[in-house]
Amino acid sequence: MKLDVDIYLKQGSFLLDAEFKSFESALGIFGPSGCGKSTLFRALAGLVRPDGGHIVLDGEPLFDSAQHIFVPPHKRSIGLVFQDARLFPHWSVEQNLRAGEHIKQRVVDRPFSYADMVDLLDIGHLIERSVEQLSGGEKQRIAIGRTLLSNPRMLLMDEPVTGLDASLKMQILPFLTKVHQTLEIPTILISHDLGEILQLTDHLLLMREGRAVGCNTLEKLIRNPQTLKELKGADLTNLIRVRVKQHNENRGITELRVYDNPEEIIRMEWCPDYAPGTELTIGIAANQIALASERIESISMRNQLPGYVAQIVHASDRSICHIETSAGLLFAEITPGTEQDMNLKIGAPIWALFKGLSIQRL
Amino acid sequence: MSSLTPSEWSAVWLSLKVALSVALVSAVPAVLLGWFFARKEFRGKLLLESLVHAPLVIPPVVTGYLLLVTFGRNGFIGKRLLEWADIRLVFTWQGAVLASAIVAFPLAVRSVRLAISMVDQRLEEAARTLGYPPLRVFLKITLPLAWPGILGGILLAFSRSLGEFGATITFAGNVAGSTQTLPLAIYSALQVPGEETAAMRMVIVSLVLCFASLLISELLTRRTKRKLDRKI
Numbered sequence: 001m002k003l004d005v006d007i008y009l010k011q012g013s014f015l016l017d018a019e020f021k022s023f024e025s026a027l028g029i030f031g032p033s034g035c036g037k038s039t040l041f042r043a044l045a046g047l048v049r050p051d052g053g054h055i056v057l058d059g060e061p062l063f064d065s066a067q068h069i070f071v072p073p074h075k076r077s078i079g080l081v082f083q084d085a086r087l088f089p090h091w092s093v094e095q096n097l098r099a100g101e102h103i104k105q106r107v108v109d110r111p112f113s114y115a116d117m118v119d120l121l122d123i124g125h126l127i128e129r130s131v132e133q134l135s136g137g138e139k140q141r142i143a144i145g146r147t148l149l150s151n152p153r154m155l156l157m158d159e160p161v162t163g164l165d166a167s168l169k170m171q172i173l174p175f176l177t178k179v180h181q182t183l184e185i186p187t188i189l190i191s192h193d194l195g196e197i198l199q200l201t202d203h204l205l206l207m208r209e210g211r212a213v214g215c216n217t218l219e220k221l222i223r224n225p226q227t228l229k230e231l232k233g234a235d236l237t238n239l240i241r242v243r244v245k246q247h248n249e250n251r252g253i254t255e256l257r258v259y260d261n262p263e264e265i266i267r268m269e270w271c272p273d274y275a276p277g278t279e280l281t282i283g284i285a286a287n288q289i290a291l292a293s294e295r296i297e298s299i300s301m302r303n304q305l306p307g308y309v310a311q312i313v314h315a316s317d318r319s320i321c322h323i324e325t326s327a328g329l330l331f332a333e334i335t336p337g338t339e340q341d342m343n344l345k346i347g348a349p350i351w352a353l354f355k356g357l358s359i360q361r362l
Numbered sequence: 363m364s365s366l367t368p369s370e371w372s373a374v375w376l377s378l379k380v381a382l383s384v385a386l387v388s389a390v391p392a393v394l395l396g397w398f399f400a401r402k403e404f405r406g407k408l409l410l411e412s413l414v415h416a417p418l419v420i421p422p423v424v425t426g427y428l429l430l431v432t433f434g435r436n437g438f439i440g441k442r443l444l445e446w447a448d449i450r451l452v453f454t455w456q457g458a459v460l461a462s463a464i465v466a467f468p469l470a471v472r473s474v475r476l477a478i479s480m481v482d483q484r485l486e487e488a489a490r491t492l493g494y495p496p497l498r499v500f501l502k503i504t505l506p507l508a509w510p511g512i513l514g515g516i517l518l519a520f521s522r523s524l525g526e527f528g529a530t531i532t533f534a535g536n537v538a539g540s541t542q543t544l545p546l547a548i549y550s551a552l553q554v555p556g557e558e559t560a561a562m563r564m565v566i567v568s569l570v571l572c573f574a575s576l577l578i579s580e581l582l583t584r585r586t587k588r589k590l591d592r593k594i
Binding site: 088099 | 489494498
């Protein structure tokens with residue numbers, strides 16, 4: 001996806017003034033509520049017309065105030081999954097799913113069938129039901145299926161799991177990742193939960209008060225004090241690409257090789273779902289990493305990585321210590337007191353410690 | 363009380379014919395205008411709405427008089443209709459339809475507007491992102507969801523036409539067999555001494571007809587509300 005956005009839009013006292021470019025196949029939009037994320041989506045989908053600027057997708061201008069171009073929503077072929085599922089109450093589940101199939105050409109070009117989608121979203125048992133009988137999570141799955149079956153060239157998802165309980169989130173989020181990977185549809189996901197976005201991508205657009213205040217990978221955003229400030233309140237997570245080495249059932253651990261440095265082994269709780277050799281991304285929350293000045297032998301922390309302090313960034317609510325380790329750059333959240341007590345200086349050798357249990361599979 | 367005489371029957375049939383014609387003639391314009399008022403904001407909307415709704419408050423006899431002035435033989439429109447198409451509305455049953463339609467139309471428009479404004483616009487947005495052009499959104503989403511309310515509005519116009527008196531007698535006249543609808547026949551019967559039983563018979567028929575259609579209209583409106591109250 002090549003998306004070039006520079007728009008402004010005044011709605012009452014709110015001003016959306018966003019400029020960003022993205023070349024990623026997936027992008028997460030992160031920001032506090034009321035920062036204009038949903039309005040930005042409405043502008044991308046064509047449901048509102050910005051007062052000025054341009055939106056260009058893969059070279060095609062969808063909106064350009066200077067050239068008086070405004071492509072109406074039904075001609076944009078941009079799918080939007082709303083926070084509230086918005087199923088049509090007068091139609092059956094199947095009619096809802098097939099709602100976007102009225103454009104023949106889109107169905108012909110579609111790389112998957114209706115049956116494939118029913119399989120992928122695991123909704124076969126819901127087809128016979130009426131829309132009112134569905135639970136919140138089921139409605140949202142139908143809404144996602146409905147949008148995908150219209151074969152959009154880009155998929156926008158506006159907090160698709162907000163308001164659902166944790167177990168439902170864990171049901172739907174992996175679906176979204178699977179859908180994105182299997183169907184290769186460029187996807188933009190809005191969430192105020194960084195963890196949700198990271199399941200899909202680590203490319204982020206940060207928004208605040210109607211403006212795009214950062215667009216980069218999470219790692220680069222954390223490195224920059226300016227953008228780190230914008231991540232206020234987010235649970236910062238270190239992402240490490242690994243390959244499963246072996247399972248050790250007796251000791252209850254699974255060993256992982258760091259992808260970029262196969263010498264380095266990370267141990268997580270026993271997880272036989274992944275065959276040895278499988279590549280995956282793991283996440284370690286920045287506030288789950290402890291620092292030590294030397295290796296500690298008798299401690300329950302399975303993982304101890306040597307490194308040195310690369311940088312310390314201070315934001316209003318926390319300080320982030322960047323540690324260059326054998327598994328790559330890690331971010332550890334620290335208090336100012338820690339910094340003084342341990343006399344942390346740039347270049348000082350340090351060990352990063354974390355429990356195998358604090359590793360999240362993404 | 364004996365059954366209706368042939369001339370009373372003809373008044374009943376004429377009333378039904380006029381009311382049905384009003385319903386048919388006003389249905390499409392009322393839906394379009396109701397949708398327009400419910401969904402569009404534009405300059406002069408208030409003025410246009412007032413104009414459409416004016417017959418609700420203007421004395422029907424004044425409406426009838428204004429129709430006579432515009433659609434009469436020498437009226438601004440009536441003259442041209444007669445010259446170009448040889449159509450005469452004044453003192454015909456089609457004239458009664460026109461008079462009733464003008465009076466009943468605002469009721470239909472109001473009901474349609476209410477029914478359409480109750481349809482969740484977020485559903486229409488969802489349809490647009492699925493590739494539905496505006497007309498398809500209207501036909502597939504808005505219209506079916508608002509349908510019972512729209513039907514109720516048209517029935518309301520039908521009911522109102524059954525009872526129309528002032529505008530009809532002024533513009534279409536009171537000609538037995540051609541423009542004498544039920545209310546006009548009742549009025550005529552009351553003018554003649556000894557016709558009280560005939561008047562009473564027609565009053566009962568009139569009440570039954572109006573109540574029945576009003577009841578159906580109310581039921582349909584409620585059904586729309588119920589249908590749209592379900593949160594999906």
